[in-house]
Amino acid sequence: MSLELQCPVPQFDFDHINMGHGSGGILTHKLLKSGVFDVLKNPLLDQQHDGAILELKGKIAISTDSYVVSPIFFPGGNIGDLAINGTVNDLAMCGASARYLTLSFILEEGLAMTEFKDVLMSIRQAADQSGVQIVTGDTKVVQKGKGDKIFINTTGVGELHPTADIRHQRVEHGDVILLSGPIAAHGVAIMSLREGLEFETTVCSDTQSLKAPVLALLDSLGQDVHFLRDATRGGLASVLNELSEITVKGIHIHQKDLAIAEEVSGACEMLGLDPLYVANEGVFVAVVKAHRAEEALKVLQSFEACHSASIIGEIIADHPGKVVMKSKIGGSRVVNFLQGEQLPRIC
Amino acid sequence: MSLELQCPVPQFDFDHINMGHGSGGILTHKLLKSGVFDVLKNPLLDQQHDGAILELKGKIAISTDSYVVSPIFFPGGNIGDLAINGTVNDLAMCGASARYLTLSFILEEGLAMTEFKDVLMSIRQAADQSGVQIVTGDTKVVQKGKGDKIFINTTGVGELHPTADIRHQRVEHGDVILLSGPIAAHGVAIMSLREGLEFETTVCSDTQSLKAPVLALLDSLGQDVHFLRDATRGGLASVLNELSEITVKGIHIHQKDLAIAEEVSGACEMLGLDPLYVANEGVFVAVVKAHRAEEALKVLQSFEACHSASIIGEIIADHPGKVVMKSKIGGSRVVNFLQGEQLPRIC
Numbered sequence: 067m068s069l070e071l072q073c074p075v076p077q078f079d080f081d082h083i084n085m086g087h088g089s090g091g092i093l094t095h096k097l098l099k100s101g102v103f104d105v106l107k108n109p110l111l112d113q114q115h116d117g118a119i120l121e122l123k124g125k126i127a128i129s130t131d132s133y134v135v136s137p138i139f140f141p142g143g144n145i146g147d148l149a150i151n152g153t154v155n156d157l158a159m160c161g162a163s164a165r166y167l168t169l170s171f172i173l174e175e176g177l178a179m180t181e182f183k184d185v186l187m188s189i190r191q192a193a194d195q196s197g198v199q200i201v202t203g204d205t206k207v208v209q210k211g212k213g214d215k216i217f218i219n220t221t222g223v224g225e226l227h228p229t230a231d232i233r234h235q236r237v238e239h240g241d242v243i244l245l246s247g248p249i250a251a252h253g254v255a256i257m258s259l260r261e262g263l264e265f266e267t268t269v270c271s272d273t274q275s276l277k278a279p280v281l282a283l284l285d286s287l288g289q290d291v292h293f294l295r296d297a298t299r300g301g302l303a304s305v306l307n308e309l310s311e312i313t314v315k316g317i318h319i320h321q322k323d324l325a326i327a328e329e330v331s332g333a334c335e336m337l338g339l340d341p342l343y344v345a346n347e348g349v350f351v352a353v354v355k356a357h358r359a360e361e362a363l364k365v366l367q368s369f370e371a372c373h374s375a376s377i378i379g380e381i382i383a384d385h386p387g388k389v390v391m392k393s394k395i396g397g398s399r400v401v402n403f404l405q406g407e408q409l410p411r412i413c
Numbered sequence: 414m415s416l417e418l419q420c421p422v423p424q425f426d427f428d429h430i431n432m433g434h435g436s437g438g439i440l441t442h443k444l445l446k447s448g449v450f451d452v453l454k455n456p457l458l459d460q461q462h463d464g465a466i467l468e469l470k471g472k473i474a475i476s477t478d479s480y481v482v483s484p485i486f487f488p489g490g491n492i493g494d495l496a497i498n499g500t501v502n503d504l505a506m507c508g509a510s511a512r513y514l515t516l517s518f519i520l521e522e523g524l525a526m527t528e529f530k531d532v533l534m535s536i537r538q539a540a541d542q543s544g545v546q547i548v549t550g551d552t553k554v555v556q557k558g559k560g561d562k563i564f565i566n567t568t569g570v571g572e573l574h575p576t577a578d579i580r581h582q583r584v585e586h587g588d589v590i591l592l593s594g595p596i597a598a599h600g601v602a603i604m605s606l607r608e609g610l611e612f613e614t615t616v617c618s619d620t621q622s623l624k625a626p627v628l629a630l631l632d633s634l635g636q637d638v639h640f641l642r643d644a645t646r647g648g649l650a651s652v653l654n655e656l657s658e659i660t661v662k663g664i665h666i667h668q669k670d671l672a673i674a675e676e677v678s679g680a681c682e683m684l685g686l687d688p689l690y691v692a693n694e695g696v697f698v699a700v701v702k703a704h705r706a707e708e709a710l711k712v713l714q715s716f717e718a719c720h721s722a723s724i725i726g727e728i729i730a731d732h733p734g735k736v737v738m739k740s741k742i743g744g745s746r747v748v749n750f751l752q753g754e755q756l757p758r759i760c
Binding site: 085088089090091092094095113115116117118119120121122125126127128129130131132133134136156157159160162166168169170171172201202203204206207208209211212213214217219221223226233295296298299300304308343345403404405409410411 | 573
């Protein structure tokens with residue numbers, strides 16, 4: 067990813083965020099004018115109204131997420147690009163092409179302006195990379211100790227792909243399950259940082275936009291794509307468990323076909339984490355009609371973001387409501403829902 | 414407002430929110446299943462996807478706000494109905510009829526489930542009162558001391574009224590300014606609570622939906638409504654200053670025509686607040702073509718929410734970029750932008 071910044075560098079008047087920046091008065095006004103509006107500049111945002119007027123065609127998808135990741139900067143990204151990619155990806159999982167995003171900050175008093183600026187720049191870059199516009203927003207400030215640097219909410223709207231019909235009700239016995247990339251990178255990147263662990267190779271978050279590969283998959287397979295879901299909080303195991311529970315169908319996966327980077331696997335061992343439950347921010351699961359699976363795999367692998375995509379299993383009639391994994395050494399085990407607390411504030 | 418609750422009372426398994434409720438695992442799942450989905454129940458939310466698919470006609474308006482009000486319960490409302498009414502009103506100010514809302518929580522570890530439940534019930538009631546559906550959402554949990562009970566983001570989408578063309582560019586010299594109700598109630602309700610002040614009459618927040626009166630105004634006046642804005646953070650003075658600055662036109666208002674409840678006015682004196690700068694959550698400013706002003710006033714006054722609406726001033730050629738107020742005793746003064754910090758975390 068290029069580090070050249072196309073957007074104007076904001077010229078904030080202050081070193082740190084203070085309560086006045088959230089008062090709705092002259093400081094709020096100055097903060098927006100001296101930085102936010104410049105960085106995020108586009109004709110819709112420039113209206114500076116409390117909302118934006120959009121034109122969208124056909125059916126519309128909407129998705130929201132609040133991001134509270136800690137720490138806010140991590141190898142491979144920060145809370146800013148995470149907040150853009152995450153919501154763009156949630157829309158992709160509905161079969162929609164993200165077009166417009168809203169952006170809402172809850173800033174903690176005392177946040178360094180340099181950090182806020184870096185987050186803003188990443189937001190702009192990630193938005194540009196996904197071809198989305200930030201059209202309206204909000205900024206609130208809470209007292210020191212009542213927040214944690216920055217929380218961001220993004221809500222996205224997009225146009226549904228004309229052939230998309232992504233619903234768990236469409237999942238059938240015999241459908242094939244694809245995984246778009248290697249698992250557990252995001253969670254391991256965050257946890258390594260928190261624990262102060264250093265490895266020979268720094269594990270980077272996989273935060274990235276999945277918009278292009280998903281739209282290409284829908285272009286090629288159309289309604290033969292039955293279900294899509296990104297494997298974020300709770301990891302791959304949670305996505306598969308939710309799917310098996312809601313469909314009351316069995317899911318069979320093969321451990322040998324799950325891609326995982328060697329350094330991520332090693333870090334998981336050191337941290338005592340099962341990579342199946344570790345959050346990803348750029349990996350998704352696709353359930354497709356069996357006879358289109360190889361074609362789907364080729365489409366995904368043609369994208370940098372999904373170059374190590376693989377077929378990992380199938381929907382089965384046995385074990386309704388359960389996820390069963392065949393291990394590398396041949397045995398089978400049930401993969402349960404994540405119990406209790408595992409990785410807080412991972413996104 | 415009736416206190417009868419039409420929605421099912423949630424049956425939470427826990428007394429307090431813990432970090433596991435935000436992990437994306439079984440506790441997140443249980444929290445949603447044991448309360449949130451029940452209270453907010455509707456066919457779109459029931460899909461339980463990461464996003465929702467909507468059908469909207471014509472041009473679409475979108476608006477977002479994060480709510481961080483403290484304390485979260487106050488006379489006349491709580492953070493839940495505030496978060497619904499606030500976003501519904503922002504859409505109304507774009508000339509749009511709110512239809513769908515997203516709902517995102519950032520919960521602090523240790524939050525009492527009874528408080529969360531009460532907020533959820535208010536959300537449902539307020540959504541029903543405005544005829545909007547919560548279609549998708551998100552729940553995050555942060556450690557004790559990294560948040561403050563509940564922060565809520567709502568993002569709303571709505572259909573633009575067919576005749577609406579609400580833009581500051583349409584504001585003309587001679588236009589008349591209407592105010593929909595008495596000012597400063599919300600801010601005073603919050604500040605009295607924070608300061609532990611008691612008055613003979615408890616000042617209640619004016620949090621309420623402005624959707625119906627605004628749509629009626631647009632039905633009657635059509636394109637003769639030039640500009641709308643609710644007077645939230647920073648109060649009436651901020652709305653008028655932003656408008657005069659961006660239009661580079663003068664604004665002239667008459668203090669005698671500003672409605673304010675006696676107890677609110679008294680509380681402002683005790684608290685040392687200028688009511689012009691105090692936040693409202695159910696009051697808006699409308700700028701209309703002069704010859705339609707009386708008609709606009711009648712439309713507004715026919716609604717309970719706006720029964721004390723008044724004509725407060727006009728757009729003038731003099732004093733471009735300034736707000737000038739003629740005081741009750743006859744002199745005139747410039748009403749400036751709010752300086753620095755005044756009322757933090759009022760919404």
